[in-house]
Amino acid sequence: MHFWSFRALWKRRSVPLAVVVLTAVCVSASAQQAKPALPRTRDGKPSLEGIWQAQSRAAYDLQAHAAGLGIPAGESVVEGRIIPYLPAAAAKRAQNFANRQSADPLGKCYMPGVPRIMYMEHPFQIFQTPDNIAIAFEWSLVFRLIHTDGKPPLHPGFDSWMGDSRGHWEGDTLVVTVTDQNDKTWFDLAGDFHSDALRVTERYTLLDADNIRYEATIEDGKVFARPWKITVPLVRQKNVDRLLEYECQAEKEEVSGDFERDPRTWYPAPGTKPADNPDATATLPPSGPLPALKPAAKVTRTADGKPDFSGYYQPNGGGANYGLEHHEKVNLIPPGRGVIIEPADGLLPYRPWAAKERADRVNPQRGYDDPTAHCFPGGIPRSFYTPSPYQIVQTPNYLVVLFERMSWRIIPIVAANDKTRTHLSDSIRLWQGDAIGHWEGDTLVVDASNFNGRAWHNEVGDISSYTLHVVERFAPGEAGNVVYRATITDPIVYTRPFTIEIPLAKGAEELLEVACHEDNGDLQHLKDIRDEYRAAHPAK
Amino acid sequence: MFPSMRLRNLCAIAALLAGNALAHHSFNAEFDLNKPVKFTGKVTEMKWSNPHSWIYVDVETGGKVVNWALETGGANALIRRGWKKGDLPAGTMVVVDGWQARNGTPTANVSSITFPDGHKLFAGSSNEAAPTK
Numbered sequence: 001m002h003f004w005s006f007r008a009l010w011k012r013r014s015v016p017l018a019v020v021v022l023t024a025v026c027v028s029a030s031a032q033q034a035k036p037a038l039p040r041t042r043d044g045k046p047s048l049e050g051i052w053q054a055q056s057r058a059a060y061d062l063q064a065h066a067a068g069l070g071i072p073a074g075e076s077v078v079e080g081r082i083i084p085y086l087p088a089a090a091a092k093r094a095q096n097f098a099n100r101q102s103a104d105p106l107g108k109c110y111m112p113g114v115p116r117i118m119y120m121e122h123p124f125q126i127f128q129t130p131d132n133i134a135i136a137f138e139w140s141l142v143f144r145l146i147h148t149d150g151k152p153p154l155h156p157g158f159d160s161w162m163g164d165s166r167g168h169w170e171g172d173t174l175v176v177t178v179t180d181q182n183d184k185t186w187f188d189l190a191g192d193f194h195s196d197a198l199r200v201t202e203r204y205t206l207l208d209a210d211n212i213r214y215e216a217t218i219e220d221g222k223v224f225a226r227p228w229k230i231t232v233p234l235v236r237q238k239n240v241d242r243l244l245e246y247e248c249q250a251e252k253e254e255v256s257g258d259f260e261r262d263p264r265t266w267y268p269a270p271g272t273k274p275a276d277n278p279d280a281t282a283t284l285p286p287s288g289p290l291p292a293l294k295p296a297a298k299v300t301r302t303a304d305g306k307p308d309f310s311g312y313y314q315p316n317g318g319g320a321n322y323g324l325e326h327h328e329k330v331n332l333i334p335p336g337r338g339v340i341i342e343p344a345d346g347l348l349p350y351r352p353w354a355a356k357e358r359a360d361r362v363n364p365q366r367g368y369d370d371p372t373a374h375c376f377p378g379g380i381p382r383s384f385y386t387p388s389p390y391q392i393v394q395t396p397n398y399l400v401v402l403f404e405r406m407s408w409r410i411i412p413i414v415a416a417n418d419k420t421r422t423h424l425s426d427s428i429r430l431w432q433g434d435a436i437g438h439w440e441g442d443t444l445v446v447d448a449s450n451f452n453g454r455a456w457h458n459e460v461g462d463i464s465s466y467t468l469h470v471v472e473r474f475a476p477g478e479a480g481n482v483v484y485r486a487t488i489t490d491p492i493v494y495t496r497p498f499t500i501e502i503p504l505a506k507g508a509e510e511l512l513e514v515a516c517h518e519d520n521g522d523l524q525h526l527k528d529i530r531d532e533y534r535a536a537h538p539a540k
Numbered sequence: 541m542f543p544s545m546r547l548r549n550l551c552a553i554a555a556l557l558a559g560n561a562l563a564h565h566s567f568n569a570e571f572d573l574n575k576p577v578k579f580t581g582k583v584t585e586m587k588w589s590n591p592h593s594w595i596y597v598d599v600e601t602g603g604k605v606v607n608w609a610l611e612t613g614g615a616n617a618l619i620r621r622g623w624k625k626g627d628l629p630a631g632t633m634v635v636v637d638g639w640q641a642r643n644g645t646p647t648a649n650v651s652s653i654t655f656p657d658g659h660k661l662f663a664g665s666s667n668e669a670a671p672t673k
Contacts, residue, residue: 155620158615331568331573332567332573332639333568334567365569366569367565367566367568367569367570370565372565373566386564405564460566512616512619513590514590514614514616515589516590519591521592521594522592522611525641525643525645526566526569526570529570529643
């Protein structure tokens with residue numbers, strides 16, 4: 001209602017009509033006030049982007065439960081309160097409940113499946129594009145890639161822990177169908193379970209800028225008498241500006257001693273710094289000049305004019321995972337073309353102690369010490385040349401990399417002159433590091449810090465330390481490929497910076513899931529080999 | 541002898557598609573170049589899993605049957621090469637080339653699997669350098 005027309009009504013002394021109109025305007029205005037405008041993406045959909053966490057006790061037990069040691073009481077989040085188990089399944093659930101302390105698959109750090117991952121007590125971050133929506137979870141660097149491009153799965157029937165997610169919008173609600181989940185996950189700590197016939201339909205409704213109503217309808221004819229539904233509120237984490245890492249299996253093996261500490265890694269006692277190492281603060285000579293990046297003939301661009309790196313990639317690591325330097329095949333170690341472009345000799349500038357250790361680390365008894373043999377995250381830059389594909393999801397503010405071997409990398413993109421985003425506190429150390437990116441022309445430059453020093457650069461024992469600092473460059477290559485460079489400065493291990501270059505080859509495949517440690521039969525073999533060696537060579 | 545036309549077709553595909561396998565551990569640490577193995581056996585099970593799939597094969601030596609575990613590429617690598625579950629049914633006879641595990645158990649990493657008529661079945665070894673066609 002424009003004001004001028006209201007004034008015209010008043011002038012014509014049509015007072016009753018004017019009052020009706022005024023009332024209508026006021027009601028409409030108050031209704032709008034009650035329902036604030038939702039944040040929206042460029043394509044007009046409600047924007048689910050941001051860091052969220054469930055506000056619920058659902059992770060302990062979906063149904064109403066009393067408190068227990070370490071377990072807060074909670075009301076049922078199930079519509080109608082009760083999960084409608086078939087009789088045989090109800091017996092199985094009771095058995096699960098009785099054995100829950102040892103039988104919960106989460107206790108083995110297995111991926112939680114959907115919907116359980118959505119209401120665990122860890123934050124997650126949503127990245128939204130028209131073609132797909134990525135969710136990165138702090139818990140064990142698990143992720144989901146929800147396809148919203150309308151395409152059917154490329155590999156239907158491929159069972160996985162997190163399932164296959166296909167989404168579409170119904171008005172302002174995102175509806176996601178999750179299928180192809182295996183039968184090994186539970187819904188909660190109380191033993192609520194399902195079979196491989198599980199079908200989950202999720203509904204994400206943004207209520208206002210800070211609240212999502214999350215509903216999940218569970219269908220599984222082998223276990224339940226009828227479909228049933230849970231509702232859990234997801235709340236924006238306003239005081240959190242980035243995800244950290246909770247790498248379940250690594251923390252577990254740290255406690256059990258299955259994965260051993262190393263002085264170069266960051267394991268300070270509370271309130272202290274790692275053991276003094278004069279090299280940690282050594283000033284290194286600068287990197288020599290790098291060859292100029294060749295401009296690509298054709299660059300696909302995003303709506304805001306930046307190179308569009310989104311898509312599925314297979315690294316062309318050229319054997320970098322078996323040695324960064326050029327090397328021939330040795331025994332069963334594959335050859336490598338050499339990916340070091342600076343220094344010009346292509347050799348790693350090792351400190352003498354580190355070179356000596358490296359020579360030992362290549363021996364079979366050290367295969368167990370490689371963190372990726374334990375299925376821990378690959379670290380940076382190794383995640384980019386581990387022979388396993390990954391998906392890049394790009395929004396105006398983030399470049400997110402989802403590694404098929406189930407870890408992620410979140411790179412926030414800030415303005416080049418923006419100094420407000422800084423790295424994490426020194427004492428927070430991560431497998432994948434803390435990244436800050438900015439554009440320099442068509443190149444995304446990333447500064448990565450706060451590494452835990454536990455990652456190896458490859459499986460033959462080229463190592464990093466907690467002084468690792470990586471500057472990465474993502475530049476457009478030919479045929480939609482990406483040229484990836486990483487300059488590594490790590491004064492505890494290396495006497496000067498060095499730079500590697502790997503082409504990332506774009507593909508037309510779809511990302512699947514590698515449930516690595518869930519089925520890691522090799523690790524025991526490798527441990528046996530190590531233990532046998534140690535028994536024969538006792539430490540002096 | 542191929543158990544099915546589908547398998548024959550897959551072998552044709554497999555021969556064309558060589559590429560990255562999904563090693564997640566040092567192949568050299570677990571298996572021994574000095575322990576090459578070659579035998580003929582009967583498939584008892586194919587277990588689809590990641591980071592590696594496993595083919596179990598009964599091998600008869602001197603009247604004694606030993607069930608060998610053969611490490612191959614992960615399920616993802618296999619599915620991208622056109623494989624489907626059930627493509628290698630129990631009972632299929634295969635000739636296996638590979639390297640035995642250092643710990644001496646009947647475990648091997650496969651460099652090639654061949655049907656008795658000579659056709660090769662690509663398995664996607666965990667080692668990038670392993671022959672792939």
